[in-house]
Amino acid sequence: MASFFFRNKSKNNVDLVTSTKQLLLKLTEDQKPIPKIEEELAKNLQQMKTILQGTPDAEVSPESVHQLLALIVEEDLLYLLANNIHKLLFESRKDAQVIFSTAFRYKPPGIAEPQVLNHVIRRRPEILIALCRGYDRRESAMPCGGILREALKYDAVAALILYDEPDGKTRDLESVNPNIPSSGEGVFWRFFEWIDKGAFEVSADAFNTFRDILTKHKPLVATYLQTNFDMFFEKYNTILIQSESYVTKRQSIKLLGEILLDRANYNVMTTYVDSGEHLKIIMKLLRDDRRMINYEGFHVFKVFVANPNKSVAVQRILISNRDKLLRFLPTFLDDRTEDEQFIDEKSFLIRQIEQLPPAPIPPPTAA
């Protein structure tokens, strides 16, 4: 019985993959949606999903999973799927997401590496870039985002996104020179746009992926940010921190704090807090009329003040506002009485500001 089913399935797997590929190719060519193709695709994808993850009543067969994934890789089905995910029906998009996630997670018995994902990173990084571009459309944003965050557990994926360049050349990670600044045209930089312009769901999902890219693999990101410091913070400040959207603004201030306070980003932080312009932006946030913006802004502001080697520019701003700050801070968000850490940090800042010298003193090592 079992072998009968197995044979049946394995035969189906070949058919399934080839027919799916054909359908996807048709879908790519045609501009208008053809319901018949969509439905057939939906059936195929659902069947694939069932093979890959089983149902509540049926276990998966490891052999069948292995065979199906091998076929999918062989036929380059993932690339087609990634590029056409927005054309699929509602449920099919979710099925596609399951197929991707299962494939990316798949580790054959005895092998510690995710085989399919490794293949994609080495041979088909275009798939990952195509998934990022899923944020161009509302339909594909969420499934693509889900797949990307799954894949972003591996730093190679983050690196591919960060170092992507528009020349279309397949990025060979080994040839990347992290000291060459980015052109700003690669897929990573489009995240600013997606976060800023997207509808709420798209923007929020893009931001989650953006955060994962920037926080999951610290040494990689630290190097990248150092090389591309100016461009990154220029965009970050203008597009995200000063965004019109409350959600974007609030989230990005918070993320900024997380990035700066991360040990791995020490150099980024010191450069960041030397800038008087940055301090001005953050001090404005303290006076925003939305409390959570004040609050998130505070957590960046404190880094400027706690810095024992403040730049002259930063000292000048703080000193000329010393009295105002000393009047402002004691009542700043003073209803946050449950937040011991906040209260203590606030008093710490007050003390630091009181102890500022009367005039800026150049820091010992003006680097």
Added chain:
Amino acid sequence: MAEGYQVLEELGSMEPDTLEETRADVDRREFRESVQGHRASHRRSGRNQTGPFVGHAAVRRLTMSQIDLEETNDELSDIQAEIALLGTCHSPYVAQYITSFVKGVKLWIVMEYLGGGSCLDLLKPGPFSEAHIAIIMRELLFGLEYLHSTGKIHRDIKAANTLLSDSGKVKLADFGVAAQLINIKSQRMTFVGTPFWMAPEVIQEAGYDFKADIWSLGITALEMANGEPPNAGIHPMKVLFNIPKDPAPRLEGDKWSRDFKDFIAQCLVKAPEKRASARELLRHRFVQRAGKIEALRELIERKQLYDTQDNHVSHPKYYEETMVDLSPRSDEDEWVFDTIKKATIAPRPPLKRRKTSRIPSSDTESVDSMMERMDLNAGPLGTPGNSPAPETRRRTSIRKSSVATAIRVPSGSTPTARRISNHIKQPLGVDLSFGNSPSTVRHFKRVSSGDKRQALSSNPAPNSFHPNPHARTFRPTPKTNDENEPPATDYSTTPVTKDALYGRRAYSKVLDSVFQEAHADSASSQQRDALAEVAQAWEYLDEVDPQGEFLLLKAMVERLKGDEKLATALGLNVSPAPTPLKQRTRSGEGSLGGSTVYGTGSTRVRSSMSCTDPQSIPRKSPDVSPPMPSPSSRPASAASASSSKGSRLILAQNNPHLKSHRRRQSAYVGGEKIWGADKHGDIDEKRLPGRVEKGMEQQGLLADILYGQWINGLKSRWPLA
């Protein structure tokens, strides 16, 4: 805006500007927040206008709920996760998510409009018949089959989360605690749900899967058959222990068929692996023989009839929300009764509280206006406009206070109730410790509505629920609650003198609640009317002339003191106060300490400088107040007023707002005494720019210890620190 147009496309039934109008309309309406804002306000509108405020022709076929992102304690990412999960559901058996958008600090979620209301609503007139339950069960099973096949566990199946469309379609709603499993075989450990409906394996935190929903479904069937879930009379905390321990509940009674009883027995199998799946249950005879969904319209019509016949019965529901709001703060054993009583008249404060919280802010304002002038002269920053930082703070306190006691939502809009019930619901996947799990709070809600329902079915209009039609005067007009409207400004013209401050304070802290309690305690409607009138007049006085109000109070107290007998009866002779009274006084002080007047040190300094009789003010007012509404003629009411004041204080313990003041108060303990004895020392101290300076060194030490790691980290990284 682009988002808005998208909505229209999907709906296909609205003119572009209709939605605009809709939104504006909705905006104009009072959208009250609750503690978590999130899931809180949820307003529907449509044809069945059952409650006083429900119904707005402009909104069609849409349910819009909003989350105030400034107020919610949930992480933005958790809210997003919930929306993302909603967005992946697409089934005729699941309430359809349409879109969401951010406007200002509010996130709006647009869902399909389900005019039939929730099954909990529909249960108000009485339990369902077996035929109806069979249909609902079948439809719910379809919904669960869909969710489970897409790897989701709902985790909060109950009548309140089962919505009906106008035509009787049954849809699952509220995915606030739903979980998305990455792998269809994986399990969940998180402790969420609503106790009465929770499966034993969920409570035992032993790992659970889709089968948990089936248990809840069985309980929901019992809820529909009996009007309440099993154990409804038991404290939800205890229920959590009982469910795993007791044998699974069964449907009892001759009026139910064997099929129905067996269906429930199949759902309520304690061992999840032996419990049937949604798909299996769809083959059960009970469900197979179920009729068409159109039959469910009978339930909707029954509810409509019930509402029109018995219009006032919808009012208790109106209060129910208030009860819900208060409940988590009150003492576990006391809140149900107390709050119901209070709720009968309580709804009001927003405006009042607004005032109080505004007053001290005039002081903050100056600080902030200074801040506004702050120049970063290293470079032009641009003028910061009218950035009203104090405004924000004020607005916040308004919201909070309106949460505390404001009238909740009109009847008929269960989604609101539902939303509110969830307001403490935790984000997906977060592990909740037993004690402070959201469900613990949710169950408070549950008790209230359960008890209420019980009360209603046994005694259609018990007196305590029966609102006096004249109590209306105590209810704010919807306008009062409209937080989208600028707060009334008349009072800001009143000169802020210290007497005015005291007057306001006396009113908002003491008199207002005393009026309401006295009102709640008075038995006859005549008495209540009289009280209501006095209260109203006093409210007006407070609005117009807080200073005069205070002087009046003062004069009253002086005169009362003058009359020895009265003074003793009222306990106005300060020093030899009897013990219970003393206690009361102390608690009164505690609550006074919570007032915002103390919020800024400088305010207090000023008042202490010019106040003629500083010490007596805070002490006296609580004692003065009882005689106000009902002199010695009704000692009972005074006593109960004071006892409920006690309970109110307990509430305050949980109130973060007050906690802050307690903290501050304790920080001032030293200063408090100096204040009376040696004004100058105190003033000097308070005049220091950051009053935190006092004891600053210790705080600094504390900061160093607490942040030692962070600071040391910074220092070590900055070589020359």
